[in-house]
Amino acid sequence: MNETFEIVDLHARIEEREILRGLNLTIRKGEVHAIMGPNGSGKSTLANAIMGNPKYEVTAGEIRLKGENILNLPTEERARKGLFLAFQYPCEVPGVRTANFLKLACNARAGKELDTMDFYDKLQEKMKVLDIEEKFVRRYLNEGFSGGEKKRNEILQMLMLEPEFAVLDETDSGLDIDALKIVCEGVNKLRGPDIGILIITHYERMLRYITPDYVHILVEGRLVRSGGPELAAHLEQFGYDWITKKQ
Amino acid sequence: MSAPPPTEPFAGRAYKEGFHDDIKTLKSVPKGLSHAVVDYMCDVKGEPNWMREFRHRSLDLFLKQGIPEWVPGLRDEFHYDEFTYYVSPVEKSSRRWEDVPEEIRRTYDKLGIAKEEQKLLGGLGAQIDSEMAYHNIQESLAKKGVIFLSCDDGMKQYPDIFRQHFAKNIPPEDNKFAALNAAFWSGGSFVYIPKGVKCDIPLSVYFRINAEQFGQFERTLIICEDDSFCHYVEGCSAPIYTTNSLHAAVVEIYVKERARCRYTTIQNWSTDVYNLVTKRSMISAKGVMEWVDGNLGSKRTVKYPSCYMIGEGAHGEVLSLASADKGMWQDAGAKLVFLAPNCSGRINSKSISGHGGRSSYRGLVQVARNATGCRAQVNCDALILDPHSRSDTYPTMEINGDLATIEHEATVSNVSDEQLFYLTSRGLKKEDAVSMIVNGFIEPVVKELPMEFAVEINRLIGLQMEGSVG
Ligand SMILES: Nc1ncnc2c1ncn2[C@@H]1O[C@H](COP(=O)(O)OP(=O)(O)OP(=O)(O)O)[C@@H](O)[C@H]1O
Ligand SMILES: [Mg+2]
Numbered sequence: 001m002n003e004t005f006e007i008v009d010l011h012a013r014i015e016e017r018e019i020l021r022g023l024n025l026t027i028r029k030g031e032v033h034a035i036m037g038p039n040g041s042g043k044s045t046l047a048n049a050i051m052g053n054p055k056y057e058v059t060a061g062e063i064r065l066k067g068e069n070i071l072n073l074p075t076e077e078r079a080r081k082g083l084f085l086a087f088q089y090p091c092e093v094p095g096v097r098t099a100n101f102l103k104l105a106c107n108a109r110a111g112k113e114l115d116t117m118d119f120y121d122k123l124q125e126k127m128k129v130l131d132i133e134e135k136f137v138r139r140y141l142n143e144g145f146s147g148g149e150k151k152r153n154e155i156l157q158m159l160m161l162e163p164e165f166a167v168l169d170e171t172d173s174g175l176d177i178d179a180l181k182i183v184c185e186g187v188n189k190l191r192g193p194d195i196g197i198l199i200i201t202h203y204e205r206m207l208r209y210i211t212p213d214y215v216h217i218l219v220e221g222r223l224v225r226s227g228g229p230e231l232a233a234h235l236e237q238f239g240y241d242w243i244t245k246k247q
Numbered sequence: 248m249s250a251p252p253p254t255e256p257f258a259g260r261a262y263k264e265g266f267h268d269d270i271k272t273l274k275s276v277p278k279g280l281s282h283a284v285v286d287y288m289c290d291v292k293g294e295p296n297w298m299r300e301f302r303h304r305s306l307d308l309f310l311k312q313g314i315p316e317w318v319p320g321l322r323d324e325f326h327y328d329e330f331t332y333y334v335s336p337v338e339k340s341s342r343r344w345e346d347v348p349e350e351i352r353r354t355y356d357k358l359g360i361a362k363e364e365q366k367l368l369g370g371l372g373a374q375i376d377s378e379m380a381y382h383n384i385q386e387s388l389a390k391k392g393v394i395f396l397s398c399d400d401g402m403k404q405y406p407d408i409f410r411q412h413f414a415k416n417i418p419p420e421d422n423k424f425a426a427l428n429a430a431f432w433s434g435g436s437f438v439y440i441p442k443g444v445k446c447d448i449p450l451s452v453y454f455r456i457n458a459e460q461f462g463q464f465e466r467t468l469i470i471c472e473d474d475s476f477c478h479y480v481e482g483c484s485a486p487i488y489t490t491n492s493l494h495a496a497v498v499e500i501y502v503k504e505r506a507r508c509r510y511t512t513i514q515n516w517s518t519d520v521y522n523l524v525t526k527r528s529m530i531s532a533k534g535v536m537e538w539v540d541g542n543l544g545s546k547r548t549v550k551y552p553s554c555y556m557i558g559e560g561a562h563g564e565v566l567s568l569a570s571a572d573k574g575m576w577q578d579a580g581a582k583l584v585f586l587a588p589n590c591s592g593r594i595n596s597k598s599i600s601g602h603g604g605r606s607s608y609r610g611l612v613q614v615a616r617n618a619t620g621c622r623a624q625v626n627c628d629a630l631i632l633d634p635h636s637r638s639d640t641y642p643t644m645e646i647n648g649d650l651a652t653i654e655h656e657a658t659v660s661n662v663s664d665e666q667l668f669y670l671t672s673r674g675l676k677k678e679d680a681v682s683m684i685v686n687g688f689i690e691p692v693v694k695e696l697p698m699e700f701a702v703e704i705n706r707l708i709g710l711q712m713e714g715s716v717g
Contacts, residue, residue, distance in 0.1 A: 051672050074671070
């Protein structure tokens with residue numbers, strides 16, 4: 001079976017402005033990739049295009065999940081097939097309890113009504129992994145959450161939904177040092193042969209906890225350089241100037 | 248001002264109560280309103296002379312009064328002559344379901360009303376068109392002196408209590424629709440809770456319109472003596488015809504010292520019904536009144552449950568929930584009138600407009616000069632589901648008393664694209680995401696309701712949201 005997630009010559013725009021201009025990337029299950037790039041280079045655009053945000057228009061190229069082009073599928077179908085996006089800015093949904101939302105999301109992912117006890121057992125377990133306290137999931141979804149709590153909630157959702165391919169858009173921003181460590185350990189628990197992960201970040205520190213197999217650099221809508229973890233360290237030291245000059 | 252016409256055909260809500268049954272009419276009058284209709288009603292009901300005079304006087308008042316300027320879009324829409332003002336399919340109100348005519352029982356079976364009685368209720372009334380077909384109270388409550396009768400029977404069996412309170416709170420002079428009700432009132436409930444008696448299971452009444460082009464004018468009178476408690480719940484529905492019907496009720500409540508009354512409405516009329524209702528409570532010292540007003544149906548609703556705080560330390564509260572779907576205009580809200588010192592009041596209103604529906608919040612907070620140290624809190628939030636729908640807010644404040652603290656907060660929100668994307672990115676279908684956002688929006692009000700009403704309100708709103716796309 002084709003256990004890959006492929007992005008082929010992807011062009012995407014928002015409000016008539018072309019942001020992604022021919023992006024190619026293949027992620028196999030078991031791999032962790034990282035994308036780094038300056039502000040505005042198109043990282044979140046890539047994440048949104050992958051998940052099918054209707055605001056972003058894909059003008060050319062393909063996104064293939066295990067060989068199937070998913071560009072015509074609505075967002076919820078992509079999620080049900082095992083795609084996941086941890087949002088850079090998770091939004092608030094007042095009045096909806098986090099646990100209730102998670103239950104419906106897990107049912108949708110499983111394609112059936114899950115046993116309530118099993119669900120709560122699993123939720124307890126994952127909350128322990130992320131050092132989340134009991135009352136957290138009784139609160140309304142992201143409403144009044146601190147920046148760090150929102151990010152932790154994204155990873156909780158990822159652990160509950162067990163995606164096949166996950167994109168983490170700047171999950172590290174907003175997390176304090178201890179929280180970053182806990183969240184990364186959580187991601188590492190999920191890491192393995194059944195999942196491919198794409199980490200979008202500005203800083204090497206997250207990659208110190210989750211060592212990527214590949215690091216890519218995104219500039220102006222294209223991946224301009226790829227390498228191993230050493231590329232991230234190099235970037236940290238020399239900044240993007242080094243890349244853009246060298247081009 | 249009128250609502251912008253929807254530019255897309257909408258499916259509208261799934262309304263399972265929209266059926267009508269063939270029920271034999273025993274008594275009725277020709278279409279239109281007249282003094283002759285009043286006389287006919289007084290004759291068949293066998294009413295005392297003072298009531299006959301009261302009805303005639305009320306009809307004169309009705310004919311003299313205009314519709315207030317601000318009442319939305321009613322002036323040209325219907326003609327009073329298109330309705331029938333009295334239709335009765337029953338001889339009398341029965342205390343046993345077996346004695347209710349079979350076809351009426353069948354209607355009520357379909358509505359699932361009778362089934363709830365044993366489980367949840369301290370008493371149940373079932374009105375069809377102009378009359379109560381059934382009205383009964385549990386033995387244990389009757390023994391404590393609780394009176395729960397149709398309003399007509401209340402007048403006959405307890406003439407003194409009745410006359411002391413009837414139309415004292417809402418006189419026919421109050422407004423045109425109150426005058427209309429006063430002239431043609433029929434059915435509704437008479438509730439009397441004696442001193443210190445806590446009636447802790449709800450008393451419930453269901454109003455069904457079955458006749459076409461009909462006017463229903465029930466009248467409810469609730470008296471909670473000192474230190475008593477009661478919870479009264481009303482529901483309603485009507486068939487879907489191609490013509491209009493009219494429902495103009497009057498509800499008068501007296502909450503005496505330290506008593507507490509909760510009045511819950513789940514208004515689920517078909518979109519044929521003009522629902523023009525006056526509801527008011529007088530709250531004595533340290534008494535507590537809570538209106539829970541759920542408006543989920545009707546073509547037009549014009550209704551602002553009111554709390555008149557007449558004794559020191561009284562508390563009045565209105566939780567208002569309106570959902571305006573295709574073809575509906577909910578003009579709902581509340582009034583808090585402070586007439587004594589150190590009272591408090593709260594209005595919490597949530598409205599949803601979808602499929603081209605329109606909702607308005609209309610509220611009044613009034614503090615009299617001598618009503619010092621009062622506190623009022625008003626929250627009104629509107630959620631608009633699509634660009635075809637509309638929401639407006641008309642708050643009025645008249646503050647004369649000193650030391651008042653008044654808080655007012657109003658928000659209008661849409662179902663945002665960000666929220667929809669976020670929820671669908673977790674595998675939820677778009678419709679489910681919308682209904683999750685809607686349920687989340689009303690949650691702060693719904694969580695204050697007893698479980699069974701919360702479930703019913705969520706179900707009805709869920710039906711309206713079906714097929715809606717944000
Ligand atoms: N809703 C929008 N409307 C208009 N322009 C947008 C919108 N969203 C993004 N853009 C523009 O698209 C470009 C790429 O944005 P994107 O969010 O993908 O950048 P990014 O690489 O994720 O940046 P950051 O590191 O700041 O998160 C930016 O120039 C941004 O201003
Ligand atoms: Mg970004």
